[in-house]
Amino acid sequence: MPVKHRVLVTGAGGFIGHHLVRRLKAEGCWVRGVDIKGPEYEATAADELELLDLRKYDNCLLATRGGIEQVYNLAADMGGIGYITASRADISRNNILINAQMLEASRLNAVSRFLFSSSACVYAQSKQRGADVTPLREEDAYPADPEAGYGWEKLFTEELCRYYWQDYRFDTRIVRFHNVYGPLGTYEGGKEKAPAAISRKVALALDGGEIDIWGDGEQTRSFMYVDDCVEGLLRLMASDYRDPLNLGTDRLISINELVDLVSEIGGKRLTKRHDLSKPQGVRGRNSDNNRLRQTLGWEPSVSLEEGLNVTYRWIENELRHAGRLSNILTARSAD
Numbered sequence: 001m002p003v004k005h006r007v008l009v010t011g012a013g014g015f016i017g018h019h020l021v022r023r024l025k026a027e028g029c030w031v032r033g034v035d036i037k038g039p040e041y042e043a044t045a046a047d048e049l050e051l052l053d054l055r056k057y058d059n060c061l062l063a064t065r066g067g068i069e070q071v072y073n074l075a076a077d078m079g080g081i082g083y084i085t086a087s088r089a090d091i092s093r094n095n096i097l098i099n100a101q102m103l104e105a106s107r108l109n110a111v112s113r114f115l116f117s118s119s120a121c122v123y124a125q126s127k128q129r130g131a132d133v134t135p136l137r138e139e140d141a142y143p144a145d146p147e148a149g150y151g152w153e154k155l156f157t158e159e160l161c162r163y164y165w166q167d168y169r170f171d172t173r174i175v176r177f178h179n180v181y182g183p184l185g186t187y188e189g190g191k192e193k194a195p196a197a198i199s200r201k202v203a204l205a206l207d208g209g210e211i212d213i214w215g216d217g218e219q220t221r222s223f224m225y226v227d228d229c230v231e232g233l234l235r236l237m238a239s240d241y242r243d244p245l246n247l248g249t250d251r252l253i254s255i256n257e258l259v260d261l262v263s264e265i266g267g268k269r270l271t272k273r274h275d276l277s278k279p280q281g282v283r284g285r286n287s288d289n290n291r292l293r294q295t296l297g298w299e300p301s302v303s304l305e306e307g308l309n310v311t312y313r314w315i316e317n318e319l320r321h322a323g324r325l326s327n328i329l330t331a332r333s334a335d
């Protein structure tokens, strides 16, 4: 792929941004990363990493200075369902500030292409009431009824990108991610997502012990490995497609099944304890990949078994290095 550009990745200290920077460098790009924090688990591969708060407009101008050609705008205040349900005002305000000002600063600094990372949380909630959900096509975001806070803010920024094209011919790309997972992502502290949280819980559990699950575990999702996510991002940026595009897998799996898969990878037999007081988000959500296939001639291909295996081993290793696995005996061996 001929992408030897000067590129800015915002959110470069975060999960997807960190992986994207590494890939862009491997493709021969010059990369500036910007974030309010550095990556937690590994040094960045970026040519420069600047710590800037992108809620401030002057910082957005700084971030996009110096002949940047492409912007991957991944910076966002976000987390798993617990976090996005608990902090709607902060998330909405922070992300609207980042997105609106990054768009304007990129336009004024003559960036030639701007990619906005949207989310499957933009989809109408009324279309996600059953666990056996029909995969969501891009047009299913309307009539608008997205996830409160985070989903509204993403949907509004999608619109803003369209207006920038209409009014200024400022060239934008809009990707709707469906649950990205992989190594080097947050796995505890409240911002982690289901695959990382489950991997941590399985790694820390006693064989024969119990595992806590949010909701009844029959809620369904699809999950995409981070390498596929990065590949899709590069392909979308290189394409001439300006409308929102799903980027995810279309293999639907319940949270209970996900727990079974991770437990098998971890070699543990665990009893599920369901906590119905915890938020579980929409009942079912899957990606319709028809437009993705048509537009990019490609779709994610890393299997959940393969991707979870790498993710689980990485989290297990992190916990071992932190000295948190050394005392774990199996429930049976402790008897």
Ligand code: NAD
Residues within 6 Å of the ligand: 010, 011, 012, 013, 014, 015, 016, 017, 034, 035, 036, 037, 052, 053, 054, 055, 073, 074, 075, 076, 077, 078, 079, 094, 098, 117, 118, 119, 120, 176, 177, 178, 179, 180, 181, 193
């Ligand atoms: P992440 O939280 O790991 O990365 C986001 C980064 O943005 C963080 O490093 C954070 O420090 C940074 N950031 C937050 N506020 C900032 C500010 N004011 N100034 C500068 N940087 C700031 O999340 P991620 O999983 O890598 O997600 C990247 C993008 O993809 C986000 O826009 C997110 O909404 C979107 N997305 C992710 C998923 C997923 O499953 N991971 C799903 C849907 C959408």
